[in-house]
Amino acid sequence: MSAHVTEPPRRPEHPQVRTRLRPRAGATRLGATARSEWIKLWSVRSAPAALAAAVLVVVVGGFVLGAGYRSGWASLSPGDRRSFDPTFTSLRGVQLAQLFVGSLGVLALTGEYATGLIRTTLAATPQRAQVLAVKALVLGLVVWALCTAASFAAFAIGQSQFTGPVPHASPGGPGVLRAVLGGGIFLTLVVLFGMALGALTRSTPLGLASLFGVLLVLPVAVQLLPGSVGERVDPYLPGEAGSQLWRVVPPSPHSLAPWTGAGLFALYVAVAAGAALVLVRRRDV
Numbered sequence: 001m002s003a004h005v006t007e008p009p010r011r012p013e014h015p016q017v018r019t020r021l022r023p024r025a026g027a028t029r030l031g032a033t034a035r036s037e038w039i040k041l042w043s044v045r046s047a048p049a050a051l052a053a054a055v056l057v058v059v060v061g062g063f064v065l066g067a068g069y070r071s072g073w074a075s076l077s078p079g080d081r082r083s084f085d086p087t088f089t090s091l092r093g094v095q096l097a098q099l100f101v102g103s104l105g106v107l108a109l110t111g112e113y114a115t116g117l118i119r120t121t122l123a124a125t126p127q128r129a130q131v132l133a134v135k136a137l138v139l140g141l142v143v144w145a146l147c148t149a150a151s152f153a154a155f156a157i158g159q160s161q162f163t164g165p166v167p168h169a170s171p172g173g174p175g176v177l178r179a180v181l182g183g184g185i186f187l188t189l190v191v192l193f194g195m196a197l198g199a200l201t202r203s204t205p206l207g208l209a210s211l212f213g214v215l216l217v218l219p220v221a222v223q224l225l226p227g228s229v230g231e232r233v234d235p236y237l238p239g240e241a242g243s244q245l246w247r248v249v250p251p252s253p254h255s256l257a258p259w260t261g262a263g264l265f266a267l268y269v270a271v272a273a274g275a276a277l278v279l280v281r282r283r284d285v
Contacts, residue, residue, distance in 0.1 A: 029125065029127075029130075030130065030134065032124075032125075033124075033125050033130060033131065033134045034134050034137070034138060036121070036124070036125075037134050037138040037139075038138055040112075040117075041108070041138060041139065041142065044107070044111060046104070046107055046111075047104060047107075047108075050100045050103060050104040050107075051100075051101075051104065051142070051143070051146055053097075053100045054097040054101050054104075054146070054147060054150070054187065055097075055146055055147065055149075055150040057093045057096045058091070058093035058094055058097050058147065058150040058151060058153075058154045058183070059093070059150050059153045059154050059157065060093065061090075061091075061092055061093020061096065061154060062090040062091065062093060062153070062154030062155065062156075062157040062158035063154075063157045063158065063161065065089050065090065065092055065093075065158065066089065066157065066158035066159070066160070066161025069084075069161070069162070069166060070161050070162060070163060070164070070166050073164070073165060073166045083249060084249075085247060085248050085249035086158070086159065086162055086166075086167055086168050086169040087155065087169045087173075087175075087176050087179045087180070087246075087247075087248045088179065088246065088247045088249065089158060090154050090155050090157070090158020090159060091151060091154055091155060091158070091179065091180070091183050091246050093150075093154055094147075094151070094183045094187060094243075095243075097147065097150075097187060098186070098187060098190045098215060098239070099212070099215070101143050101147070101187050101190050101191040101194070102190045102191060102193065102194035102211045102215065103208060103211065104139070104191055104194065105139065105190070105191040105192060105193065105194025105195035105196075105197075105198060105211075106194040106195070106197055106204065106207035106208055106211055107204060107207075108135060108139055108194075108195050108198060109135075109195055109198030109202070109207070110198045110201070110202060110203055110204040110207050111204070113202045113203075114204065128277075128280050128281055129277055129281070132199065132273075132277060132280060135195070136195060136273070139191055139192075139195060140188050140191060140192055143184075143187055143188050143191045144184050144185070144187075144188040145184075147183065147184040147187040147188070148181060148185075149184075150183075150184075151180050151182075151183030151184050151246070152180055154183075155169075155171075155180045169248070173248075174248070175248040175258070176248060178245070178258060179245070179246045179247060179248050179258075180246070182245030182258065182262070183245075185245060185262065186242050186243065186245050186246055186262070186265075189262075189265050189266060189269050190215075190242070192269050192273065193211070193214075193238070193265075193268065193269045193272060194207070194211050196269060196272035196273040196275075197210045197211050197272060197276075199273075199276035199277075199279070199280055200272065200275060200276045200279060214237075214238055214239065215238070215239045218237055219234060219237055219239065219240060222234050222237065231252065231254055232254055234252075234254070235252065235254050235255050235256050235261070236256070236264065238264075238265050238268045239265075240261075241256055241260075241261035241262070241264040241265045241268075242261060242262055242264075242265030244256050244257070244258045244260075244262070245258045245259070245261060245262040
């Protein structure tokens with residue numbers, strides 16, 4: 001006589017358990033996109049060259065300007081001595097570095113359009129907002145890390161040149177640490193701004209012309225405005241507003257506070273990035 005054995009009924013699997021056991025497709029896709037953008041960044045020859053040039057001019061600028069002010073301190077007027085900002089002087093290489101990192105931001109987008117690689121990128125990751133966000137994240141983190149390190153190096157080298165009667169700054173001084181960190185933050189905003197302009201124009205010449213126009217030509221044009229209009233408008237320009245973050249002594253009574261200026265520059269970047277995202281979603285490629 002055989003006994004009939006029945007299996008106990010299987011308990012239905014809870015939906016949350018299935019979700020935990022199922023691979024996270026979104027996280028996997030995000031990681032793959034980040035790896036792809038990391039590889040693309042370092043596979044383009046202009047990217048390492050632009051980053052190296054930016055770091056070099058910041059660090060070398062700290063030494064050259066520090067040595068120049070040390071040797072020429074005696075010939076400065078009393079007014080120039082009173083307005084002397086040792087922190088800003090050692091970080092003035094950031095003014096030239098912004099052109100290199102801004103150009104890198106433009107080329108990060110326009111290079112893909114020029115080669116047609118953007119089609120492959122969007123085919124692999126159709127979520128266009130994710131592509132732009134991850135590209136910005138990877139590029140921004142690289143620029144922030146390298147340029148912040150360069151800012152600290154430039155500050156240390158520059159202050160070491162300020163000997164004798166030349167005043168020098170210490171990291172614990174009012175606003176000094178903020179200014180040194182601000183050099184890296186400012187250049188990070190510049191590369192993101194360049195990237196947004198590249199996405200808007202999809203053309204390297206147009207993107208670079210727009211970038212240089214905003215950072216270099218526009219401040220000169222504003223200074224040509226009649227009366228004191230130029231002096232009042234200038235602090236609200238993107239580059240001038242953002243540069244307050246790596247200054248200790250404000251250059252003008254109309255200058256914005258450091259974090260206010262940085263916030264305004266970040267707003268310019270956000271508006272440009274938002275417009276770029278809208279256009280990227282509407283365009284075929």
